[in-house]
Amino acid sequence: xxxxxxxxxxxxxxxxxxxxxxxxxxxxxxxxxxxxxxxxxxxxxxxxxxxxxxxxxxxxxxxxxxxxxxxxxxxxxxxxxxxxxxxxxxxxxxxxxxxxxxxxxxxxxxxxxxxxxxxxxxxxxxxxxxxxxxxxxxxxxxxxxxxxxxxxxxxxxxxxxxx
Amino acid sequence: xxxxxxxxxxxxxxxxxxxxxxxxxxxxxxxxxxxxxxxxxxxxxxxxxxxxxxxxxxxxxxxxxxxxxxxxxxxxxxxxxxxxxxxxxxxxxxxxxxxxxxxxxxxxxxxxxxxxxxxxxxxxxxxxxxxxxxxxxxxxxxxxxxxxxxxxxxxxxxxxxxxxxxxxxxxxxxxxxxxxxxxxxxxxxxxxxxxxxxxxxxxxxxxxxxxxxxxxxxxxxxxxxxxxxxxxxxxxxxxxxxxxxxxxxxxxxxxxxxxxxxxxxxxxxxxxxxxxxxxxxxxxxxxxxxxxxxxxxxxxxxxxxxxxxxxxxxxxxxxxxxxxxxxxxxxxxxxxxxxxxxxxxxxxxxxxxxxxxxxxxxxxxxxxxxxxxxxxxxxxxxxxxxxxxxxxxxxxxxxxxxxxxxxxxxxxxxxxxxxxxxxxxxxxxxxxxxxxxxxxxxxxxxxxxxxxxxxxxxxxxxxxxxxxxxxxxxxxxxxxxxxxxxxxxxxxxxxxxxxxxxxxxxxxxxxxxxxxxxxxxxxxxxxxxxxxxxxxxxxxxxxxxxxxxxxxxxxxxxxxxxxxxxxxxxxxxxxxxxxxxxxxxxxxxxxxxxxxxxxxxxxxxxxxxxxxxxxxxxxxxxxxxxxxxxxxxxxxxxxxxxxxxxxxxxxxxxxxxxxxxxxxxxxxxxxxxxxxxxxxxxxxxxxxxxxxxxxxxxxxxxxxxxxxxxxxxxxxxxxxxxxxxxxxxxxxxxxxxxxxxxxxxxxxxxxxxxxxxxxxxxxxx
Ligand code: FES
Ligand code: FES
Numbered sequence: 043x044x045x046x047x048x049x050x051x052x053x054x055x056x057x058x059x060x061x062x063x064x065x066x067x068x069x070x071x072x073x074x075x076x077x078x079x080x081x082x083x084x085x086x087x088x089x090x091x092x093x094x095x096x097x098x099x100x101x102x103x104x105x106x107x108x109x110x111x112x113x114x115x116x117x118x119x120x121x122x123x124x125x126x127x128x129x130x131x132x133x134x135x136x137x138x139x140x141x142x143x144x145x146x147x148x149x150x151x152x153x154x155x156x157x158x159x160x161x162x163x164x165x166x167x168x169x170x171x172x173x174x175x176x177x178x179x180x181x182x183x184x185x186x187x188x189x190x191x192x193x194x195x196x197x198x199x200x201x202x203x204x205x
Numbered sequence: 206x207x208x209x210x211x212x213x214x215x216x217x218x219x220x221x222x223x224x225x226x227x228x229x230x231x232x233x234x235x236x237x238x239x240x241x242x243x244x245x246x247x248x249x250x251x252x253x254x255x256x257x258x259x260x261x262x263x264x265x266x267x268x269x270x271x272x273x274x275x276x277x278x279x280x281x282x283x284x285x286x287x288x289x290x291x292x293x294x295x296x297x298x299x300x301x302x303x304x305x306x307x308x309x310x311x312x313x314x315x316x317x318x319x320x321x322x323x324x325x326x327x328x329x330x331x332x333x334x335x336x337x338x339x340x341x342x343x344x345x346x347x348x349x350x351x352x353x354x355x356x357x358x359x360x361x362x363x364x365x366x367x368x369x370x371x372x373x374x375x376x377x378x379x380x381x382x383x384x385x386x387x388x389x390x391x392x393x394x395x396x397x398x399x400x401x402x403x404x405x406x407x408x409x410x411x412x413x414x415x416x417x418x419x420x421x422x423x424x425x426x427x428x429x430x431x432x433x434x435x436x437x438x439x440x441x442x443x444x445x446x447x448x449x450x451x452x453x454x455x456x457x458x459x460x461x462x463x464x465x466x467x468x469x470x471x472x473x474x475x476x477x478x479x480x481x482x483x484x485x486x487x488x489x490x491x492x493x494x495x496x497x498x499x500x501x502x503x504x505x506x507x508x509x510x511x512x513x514x515x516x517x518x519x520x521x522x523x524x525x526x527x528x529x530x531x532x533x534x535x536x537x538x539x540x541x542x543x544x545x546x547x548x549x550x551x552x553x554x555x556x557x558x559x560x561x562x563x564x565x566x567x568x569x570x571x572x573x574x575x576x577x578x579x580x581x582x583x584x585x586x587x588x589x590x591x592x593x594x595x596x597x598x599x600x601x602x603x604x605x606x607x608x609x610x611x612x613x614x615x616x617x618x619x620x621x622x623x624x625x626x627x628x629x630x631x632x633x634x635x636x637x638x639x640x641x642x643x644x645x646x647x648x649x650x651x652x653x654x655x656x657x658x659x660x661x662x663x664x665x666x667x668x669x670x671x672x673x674x675x676x677x678x679x680x681x682x683x684x685x686x687x688x689x690x691x692x693x694x695x696x697x698x699x700x701x702x703x704x705x706x707x708x709x710x711x712x713x714x715x716x717x718x719x720x721x722x723x724x725x726x727x728x729x730x731x732x733x734x735x736x737x738x739x740x741x742x743x744x745x746x747x748x749x750x751x752x753x754x755x756x757x758x759x760x761x762x763x764x765x766x767x768x769x770x771x772x773x774x775x776x777x778x779x780x781x782x783x784x785x786x787x788x789x790x791x792x793x794x795x796x797x798x799x800x801x802x803x804x805x806x807x808x809x810x811x812x813x814x815x816x817x818x819x820x821x822x823x824x825x826x827x828x829x830x831x832x833x834x835x836x837x838x839x840x841x842x843x844x845x846x847x848x849x850x851x852x853x854x855x856x857x858x859x860x861x862x863x864x865x866x867x868x869x870x871x872x873x874x875x876x877x878x879x880x881x882x883x884x885x886x887x888x889x890x891x892x893x894x895x896x897x898x899x900x901x902x903x904x905x906x907x908x909x910x911x912x913x914x915x916x917x918x919x920x921x922x923x924x925x926x927x928x929x930x931x932x933x934x935x936x937x938x939x940x941x942x943x944x945x946x947x948x949x950x951x952x953x954x955x956x957x958x959x960x961x962x963x964x965x966x967x968x969x970x
Contacts, residue, residue: 148393184864
């Protein structure tokens with residue numbers, strides 16, 4: 043196997059500017075977990091089926107396992123580690139905690155990132171919007187009910203009652 | 206017991222480990238930081254049944270970046286694992302029994318190097334006839350998959366005079382039900398990591414449901430003393446039964462033993478699908494008869510369990526399927542036989558419910574068929590046959606307490622009556638049919654007719670802080686939180702204030718497997734026992750000091766006080782100091798082992814479980830007769846859990862169980878040789894979920910901690926039968942094979958004559 047061609051990329055992740063050389067066939071997930079050592083983003087399948095690797099790229103939820111690292115160029119990335127506000131859990135994270143939306147927790151970072159992108163886009167989502175937003179995030183533990191509830195709660199706490 | 210008010214039990218406590226997971230902390234095996242680790246990978250068989258003539262690793266060993274390649278010959282200890290029967294080699298020595306069997310282990314500097322080496326290993330196979338069908342495997346002249354023969358185990362349960370009883374029955378129904386292999390599909394693919402500690406101990410982090418089992422198994426594979434191995438359960442991203450078997454632990458142990466360098470092994474999703482246990486497909490032929498009033502009189506069942514290449518938990522699955530085959534009903538005459546058979550399919554092991562979900566599909570379908578023949582409502586049919594206090598089960602066990610099945614049926618009744626009256630008959634959209642179904646179940650807590658003890662320790666330090674030591678693996682269900690609540694209740698402390706040392710074989714003792722819905726009941730009791738002993742010591746000391754009878758003292762929020770005289774108090778820390786001065790140990794050991802009686806090998810009579818959980822689900826479905834699509838509109842789920850220690854946790858289990866039950870009923874099917882990953886194995890997404898109405902029924906179990914039993918597996922069991930009964934109600938035609946996927950539903954719609962193409966049905970204009 044020939045070593046893959048290296049390309050330089052520069053992007054912002056959780057507010058921090060990074061630039062590094064990546065292999066042309068390297069995934070964004072690999073760079074995030076194994077080069078930047080941000081282990082919050084999980085790998086559950088590597089083929090875009092489970093959503094455990096969801097990150098937010100320029101405000102949109104994306105499967106990091108399907109994205110090439112080279113495509114990160116110039117983008118603004120957020121991972122679960124970027125949700126923390128002054129060492130405290132964010133409102134969204136607190137809602138997950140208090141509404142019992144975490145069981146094994148493996149799907150949780152991906153769920154958080156999908157809901158984070160949703161709330162940026164649509165501060166007052168209805169239940170259908172929430173279901174759509176996390177329909178690409180598999181969870182084998184919770185049956186999704188308490189996750190949906192947590193996202194509703196977070197939206198309420200952040201942006202008030204739905205008009 | 207103290208007469209103080211119960212404060213920590215029955216309240217919603219936040220999960221202890223949730224915050225770190227919400228932060229994205231590196232708590233799972235794949236996330237752990239290791240110093241310059243080697244990557245492990247396994248070469249797996251591509252043949253289903255073959256003799257291995259030769260394994261040539263020479264060329265592969267010389268490829269760049271390879272530390273070492275191991276084969277069976279390198280295993281220093283006993284190359285056989287298995288929790289019930291030891292038949293599963295870590296690396297196969299001479300023959301493969303299924304596609305996916307482990308042949309060689311590669312330790313390499315990088316993932317790429319490991320992949321390259323795998324490709325360079327040459328294996329020469331000599332094919333043997335492949336057996337896929339357990340009926341074939343049972344034939345006299347079938348090739349033997351294991352030396353001991355293809356029939357691994359038989360469980361018989363015989364009570365009363367079945368033949369005579371059938372003669373007297375007014376209605377008899379006999380049918381055959383089939384289920385598929387299922388993949389657990391926990392979100393975290395199996396993973397492990399390890400290093401060798403300064404003192405030479407092999408330290409292994411594992412994604413596991415049973416660290417103490419892993420511990421013994423790794424020590425035996427390596428032929429080393431127990432103290433040489435330490436297993437630490439890392440955060441475990443779901444298990445559902447599959448992580449009761451070894452996954453990476455043995456491979457990590459082997460590499461550490463020889464190489465001494467840190468190693469990591471993370472399965473890809475594909476490897477997790479290929480190499481780990483599946484749910485047993487069962488074929489259940491069942492004959493059930495009632496008198497003219499609809500009272501169950503007799504049942505005969507033959508249950509065939511395909512355990513694939515290895516036993517894993519197959520014996521437990523067959524045994525449990527047999528015991529549970531009557532359902533939560535009184536059946537005076539039974540003759541049940543369950544056979545557990547080897548084939549060359551993937552090995553099947555434990556999966557949430559151990560054969561009880563498959564059995565429930567059969568017995569609950571039978572209940573509706575019988576009700577239909579008799580012209581009684583399915584609800585009444587169940588109510589009049591439900592077990593009660595004083596009932597005898599098929600194994601001859603007399604139930605004496607906590608038989609909550611009637612309460613569950615009664616809880617569902619108003620919902621059932623309302624939907625049968627209105628929703629069921631409201632006009633559905635064109636080509637859609639509505640149906641309503643019930644599914645009930647019972648589930649014995651703990652291992653079947655076997656000892657299954659748990660132990661725990663509680664320690665109070667000189668400052669009065671409390672540490673709970675438990676070997677119980679929390680795999681996401683929340684046991685650590687529940688056990689802390691129990692300790693907190695006993696010691697008058699907030700559960701959050703109790704330090705928990707969990708599932709590390711160096712510091713904790715065996716709590717048994719996180720399986721069989723046993724941890725709240727069994728480990729909960731062990732923790733309560735330990736905490737009770739500590740309280741006893743504290744109160745004895747305080748009684749001497751305060752000159753008050755021990756019985757009138759309670760411990761609460763760091764004080765010991767007299768119930769009758771609130772002025773009489775002493776800080777716990779004072780007592781602790783006194784105790785330490787006297788040399789009293791404040792580390793107390795607790796244990797619990799439920800009282801069971803082994804089942805007789807010929808008749809299956811005995812006491813398999815000390816207590817049972819019960820449940821009933823109501824399903825409302827809408828079936829699209831054009832596409833075969835089934836929409837589950839609502840599930841009402843009533844569960845008798847004895848006592849909900851952490852109600853939010855119980856409800857979370859119910860929601861998750863319903864989701865898995867919908868998967869089992871409608872979509873999940875693992876086809877050996879074809880199913881590869883999550884793109885060809887569908888599990889329910891958020892979009893597949895109905896409205897769920899959880900109802901917690903608390904029929905207290907006298908031997909349970911604060912009355913608690915369990916809910917983990919019961920949550921899943923009634924859903925599929927309820928949904929299947931609802932589909933049959935909608936179509937007027939029953940499906941006997943799971944999953945009820947689009948094809949099968951369409952087939953049933955055609956057979957029922959409700960598919961628009963079927964003869965006699967008018968197409969709308
Ligand atoms: S790991 Fe990216 S979708 Fe599963
Ligand atoms: S909490 Fe376990 S997969 Fe979602």
